[in-house]
Each structure stands twice: as C-alpha cells, then as structure tokens.
Amino acid sequence: MSPDLAGDAKRALRVGGRVACASAAALLGLRVLNPSLVLHVEVGEHGSRFRRARDGKGRIFPTTSRDHLEFHWSRAGSPQGALPDIVEVVAQAIDCLPPLDALCILDSAREDLPWLDVPPKLADAEFARLLDRLSQRGRDIASRSSTLSQAVGETVARERFREAGIVAEPQAALPGGYFADLLIGDRLIFECEGYSAHGGDKAFENDRARMAFLRACGYIVLNFSHKQVVDDWDSVLSTVQLVMRRGLHLNHAL
Incomplete structure (x- = not known):
C-alpha cells in the first residue's frame, strides 16, 4: 500500500475494496455539502471477505457495519486501483446521496467559469458518458446541474x-x-x-x-x-x- 494514499483510500483498501462516492469525491477535491460520517467503499459484486478499515484485521459483514461503512457493489468484478475515475464517483453520488448533496458534487465537478484558467474536472464528453449510465432519476438531477457554480x-x-x-x-x-x-x-x-x-x-x-x-x-x-x-x-x-x-x-x- 502506497504511503502517499490519503487516509480514506487506505481504509477502503484495508476493507477489501476502494474508496467511493462522497468519500472519493472529497479526495478528488469536489465540494461536498455534508461530509460523510461513514466511509463509502466500492467492492466486487460477489465479495464476501471484508476486514476492519482501521487495521485490515478481523472480519466484518456489510449488514452489521452500516454505522461506519457504506458498501457500493460493483458489477464489473473486483474494483481495480485505489480511486474510481470521476465519472464513476459522480454516478455513485447521484445514485446514493440525497439529490441536493449529489447536485453539489456534480456542480463542483462541472465548474467551468470563463475567468478560471483551469479545465473542469468533468468535461463535456465525460458528462455525456455520465448521463448514459444514469437512471431517469439520476438524469433528472443532472439536468438541474450548472457549470457556473463556484460554491x-x-x-x-x-x-x-x-x-x-x-x-x-x-x-x-x-x-x-x-x-x-x-x-x-x-x-x-x-x-x-x-x-x-x-x-x-x-x-x-x-x-x-x-x-x-x-x-x-x-x-x-x-x-x-x-x-x-x-x-x-x-x-x-x-x-x-x-x-x-x-x-x-x-x-x-x-
């Protein structure tokens, strides 16, 4: 495990997955309305052997760990890498969080103001890719997003x-x-x-x-x-x- 990884990314790896959703959004520098009190972790759809986040020891079960862990089940097999790409992170947030919380993260990812000399974290092509994978509820939330929010x-x-x-x-x-x-x-x-x-x-x-x-x-x-x-x-x-x-x-x- 790389010593350069942020704390939540290390904790998610100890569990047996990778950091996800609001926890990953914070690591990507996105604005989060309500910082999560639980660690969001993406794991393989058929995963079963999970460990404690603090030390990677013991055995935990998703059904009894909801007070400190939120599991996101990946249908693409065991997730690779320590951090999902931004499309995955925003999609997880839209599926998991209350609409307003999700919208804050999406606005942050799309921020593209003419006086800023930095590109948006979620470019137009990636936004289109995000829309393709969302449910109707998710697309309704995304339709209310803006590239012009600074906070x-x-x-x-x-x-x-x-x-x-x-x-x-x-x-x-x-x-x-x-x-x-x-x-x-x-x-x-x-x-x-x-x-x-x-x-x-x-x-x-x-x-x-x-x-x-x-x-x-x-x-x-x-x-x-x-x-x-x-x-x-x-x-x-x-x-x-x-x-x-x-x-x-x-x-x-x-």
Whole structure:
C-alpha cells in the first residue's frame, strides 16, 4: 500500500475494496455539502471477505457495519486501483446521496467559469458518458446541474429557489464587468459568501467597492453567509420574497 494514499483510500483498501462516492469525491477535491460520517467503499459484486478499515484485521459483514461503512457493489468484478475515475464517483453520488448533496458534487465537478484558467474536472464528453449510465432519476438531477457554480452555497440556493418557483440565474453578467452569484429578475443580486473567499483584506475591499458600484447602478444586493443559506434557509427565502413582493427585483420598480 502506497504511503502517499490519503487516509480514506487506505481504509477502503484495508476493507477489501476502494474508496467511493462522497468519500472519493472529497479526495478528488469536489465540494461536498455534508461530509460523510461513514466511509463509502466500492467492492466486487460477489465479495464476501471484508476486514476492519482501521487495521485490515478481523472480519466484518456489510449488514452489521452500516454505522461506519457504506458498501457500493460493483458489477464489473473486483474494483481495480485505489480511486474510481470521476465519472464513476459522480454516478455513485447521484445514485446514493440525497439529490441536493449529489447536485453539489456534480456542480463542483462541472465548474467551468470563463475567468478560471483551469479545465473542469468533468468535461463535456465525460458528462455525456455520465448521463448514459444514469437512471431517469439520476438524469433528472443532472439536468438541474450548472457549470457556473463556484460554491456549495450557490448550488443550494439555486436549487432551493427552483423548488420555491423562483428563477435564479447563476453568474449573471453585470455592469462594470462584474458577475452576480445569482440574479433574480432584473435587479436582485443574491450573494452567498464563504469565509475563505472574502476573508482577506484585498478581497474585503474589492467586495465593498463592487457592492457600492452595483447599488449605485440601481441593483438590490442581498448578502448571505454560507451558513445562513445551508442552515437557515427559511429566513433567507423570506427576505428574498419580501423584496420580490415589493417588485424591487424588476426594472419597472426603479
């Protein structure tokens, strides 16, 4: 076993498989809404001799290990390598996780913003290959994904707005060469702010200048933290709906 392998990959190999699903997504650098409290492990369909993750000893059984292991059964025989490819990882997440959790991982994999000088982890050809292997439920989830999400909070807000019947456009172009995390109607900018992205002095000053300029242009700007979006959505939605009821998200309100 290579000493360079991450902890969860080593633990999965000790069990008798390889790391999978949300556990593998985290190792691939994908954004995970709810970090898994259990280790997801891909094993062969007919596998039966599994060992403890912590030391590779003893014998465990899938039916009695659900409090710390989630088994994914591969029909292609015993999985090879320490980590599945990204198509396999995302497919596992879509099949296994709640839709919103799966969507956060898929958005992260597909992130492809024009100002980023890095290719998406899941390119268009791989996305097409992913769609071919998904169930109808999985394709429905994938159809709601976007290449324009930069954070879990943005994905969560966009999806929850959709559920509330509100169209929120991701990374909408604004005057001054700026972009909105989400734009509702013509004039309501919704910003989801994480601590790391806005924590430095320069980022803080740039954000203040950006917000002042956009407000001067007549935009309504609502700023929420990642924690508010994820953990206090009812309050966030109520605030947005209050603005919308007054028509302030539309051009004619100016």
